[in-house]
Amino acid sequence: MTRTLVTGGAGFIGSHLCRRLLAEGHDVICLDNFFTGTRDNILELLDNKRFELVRHDITESILIETDQIFHFACPASPVHYQYNPVKTIKTNVMGTLNMLGLAKRVHARILLASTSEVYGDPIEHPQRETYWGNVNPIGVRSCYDEGKRVAETLTMNYYYQNKVDVKIIRIFNTYGPRMVLNDGRVVSNFIVQALRGEDVTLYGEGQQTRSFCYVDDLVNGIYAMMNKDDFTGPVNLGNPNEITVKELAERIIKMTGSKSKIVYRELPKDDPTRRKPDISLAKEKLGWQPAITLETGLRQTIEDFKNRV
Ligand code: NAD
Ligand code: UDP
Numbered sequence: 001m002t003r004t005l006v007t008g009g010a011g012f013i014g015s016h017l018c019r020r021l022l023a024e025g026h027d028v029i030c031l032d033n034f035f036t037g038t039r040d041n042i043l044e045l046l047d048n049k050r051f052e053l054v055r056h057d058i059t060e061s062i063l064i065e066t067d068q069i070f071h072f073a074c075p076a077s078p079v080h081y082q083y084n085p086v087k088t089i090k091t092n093v094m095g096t097l098n099m100l101g102l103a104k105r106v107h108a109r110i111l112l113a114s115t116s117e118v119y120g121d122p123i124e125h126p127q128r129e130t131y132w133g134n135v136n137p138i139g140v141r142s143c144y145d146e147g148k149r150v151a152e153t154l155t156m157n158y159y160y161q162n163k164v165d166v167k168i169i170r171i172f173n174t175y176g177p178r179m180v181l182n183d184g185r186v187v188s189n190f191i192v193q194a195l196r197g198e199d200v201t202l203y204g205e206g207q208q209t210r211s212f213c214y215v216d217d218l219v220n221g222i223y224a225m226m227n228k229d230d231f232t233g234p235v236n237l238g239n240p241n242e243i244t245v246k247e248l249a250e251r252i253i254k255m256t257g258s259k260s261k262i263v264y265r266e267l268p269k270d271d272p273t274r275r276k277p278d279i280s281l282a283k284e285k286l287g288w289q290p291a292i293t294l295e296t297g298l299r300q301t302i303e304d305f306k307n308r309v
Contacts, residue, residue, distance in 0.1 A: 005029045005066040005108070007058055007099060008073035010037030012179050013113070013171075013215060013222075017070055018042060020219050022050055029064060033057040036075050041178055058095035059087075064102065068226060069110040071099045074148075076115075078141065078268065079184030085143035092147030093154070100158045103165070111167040111226050112155045114234060116275055117145040118170060126242075126276040129170070129234050139270040152234065159232060167225055172238025172277045176215030176297065177304035187212065190249055191302055194258035195309045204267030206246030209274040213239035214297030217290035224286040231285050238277035239290040255298055 004021050008014040009030030014037065021028045022045065030042060031054045045051045056062055058073045074091050075081040081088045096112065103110035119127045120135035135145050158164040175187040182192070193200045221237040243251075246262075253260055282288045 002026045002068055003029070003066045004068045004070065005031060005064055006070045006072060007031045007095075008037065008113075010034060010039065010041050010053075011072065012041070012076070012176075013174060013218065014070075014072045015041035015178055016176070016215050016219050017072070017222060018045060018051070020223060022048060024223070026050070028052070029054060029066065031056050031058070031062070031064075032073065036077070036080050036180060036183070058098055059090045061098045061101065063105070065106055066108050069099055069103055069108050070113070070222070070226065071096065071110055072113040074113070077180070077183040077185045078144075081144040082140055088143040089147045092144075092151045096151040096154050100154055100164060100166075104158060104162050109165040109167065109226065110155070111169065111222070112151055114148050114152050114168050114170045115145070116170055116172040116236070116238065116277065117141065118149050118152065119275070120145060121270065121272040122275065125274055126240065126278040127236065128278040129236055129281055136270050140268070141270050156232070166232055168232065168234040169222060169225055170234050170236050171218065172213055172236065172275065173210045174213045174215055174218045174238075176301055179301070181305070181308060186210070186245060186248065187301065188305075190252040191256070191305045192309055194252050194256040194260050195302075195305060197259055199263040200249050200253060200260045201265045202246060202249055202262050203265050203271065205264070206249065206262075207244050208267075208271060209242045209244050209276065210248075211239050211242045211276045212248070212294060212297070213237070213290055214292040214300075217292050221282060221286065221288045224288050228286055235282050235285065236277040236279055237282060237288070238279065240277055240279055241294060242274070242276040243294070251294070252298065252302075256302055
């Protein structure tokens with residue numbers, strides 16, 4: 001049994017992670033300010049004696065005794081993180097500093113949830129961890145992608161200077177049950193639109209690519225990384241199965257049996273044209289690779305959305 005702290009534990013990925021940690025027999029403290037997370041995401045966990053919920057904003061410091069910190073607090077959808085960009089930067093910089101300071105003080109291992117967005121609009125394809133990225137430092141996404149790049153910098157410097165036991169994962173687009181219905185992300189948008197029979201909104205020509213990883217696969221990778229000694233990362237965690245956004249729209253329309261039509265909307269600024277992880281490092285160091293196909297993952301996600309739409 002390990003005492004674990006999950007920041008952002010009431011969010012999409014965090015709530016899946018809390019369940020996995022409880023299932024593995026650990027104590028879980030879920031810390032969240034409920035900006036994008038909800039009590040509903042963790043409702044049935046509230047009765048579990050090994051689960052505690054702390055309402056707190058990580059831009060303020062906090063002292064909690066714990067052995068492991070899974071640092072996931074940060075809005076992840078472009079709509080959410082651009083809603084209050086200064087707050088997003090504060091969460092990434094001050095929030096990550098507070099969590100690293102906590103890890104140092106209580107001698108906890110800390111895992112930072114970074115992102116494929118650190119690669120920006122990538123010139124190297126697929127992206128390996130050695131690629132430094134192509135990021136617009138003053139663009140609309142910078143509060144998030146530059147924020148996460150600073151978070152990585154802070155994390156590695158606490159490791160170099162203070163020997164804090166750190167880990168960095170770079171998560172690629174992840175989807176699954178409990179995604180927020182109106183978070184503006186592509187999988188949730190398309191499923192909601194298809195189920196409601198509304199137009200499916202393709203941004204640009206829909207030729208940009210992404211690689212979608214089912215949340216259970218991701219959680220396996222997160223767990224493996226946290227429990228791997230002598231490896232800080234950064235390590236990519238994602239599914240290398242790359243598809244265009246247009247193909248995704250067509251698939252979701254077909255799978256939902258929807259009569260929705262595809263409509264074209266303006267491409268958001270700085271939208272990366274392609275993204276696909278090279279996961280050789282995760283395979284080698286963690287023995288990890290995703291197992292769930294897009295077909296299976298989407299079917300389960302659509303079922304969850306049907307109950308909520
Ligand atoms: P999410 O928005 O569902 O979850 C984020 C959680 O953090 C929410 O519960 C929110 O309330 C909480 N939070 C935000 N700011 C906070 C603050 N200042 N103090 C305390 N809590 C705060 O997003 P998600 O998809 O679950 O993403 C979780 C983490 O994974 C994020 O760090 C994100 O950057 C990273 N990530 C996600 C993806 C993805 O595809 N979902 C991809 C790359 C990286
Ligand atoms: N996208 C789209 N229609 C939507 C929402 C998103 O075509 O209704 C596109 C978006 O422009 C991007 C891709 O889907 O190219 C993934 O967008 P998302 O916001 O899910 O993630 P990110 O851009 O952060 O990878």
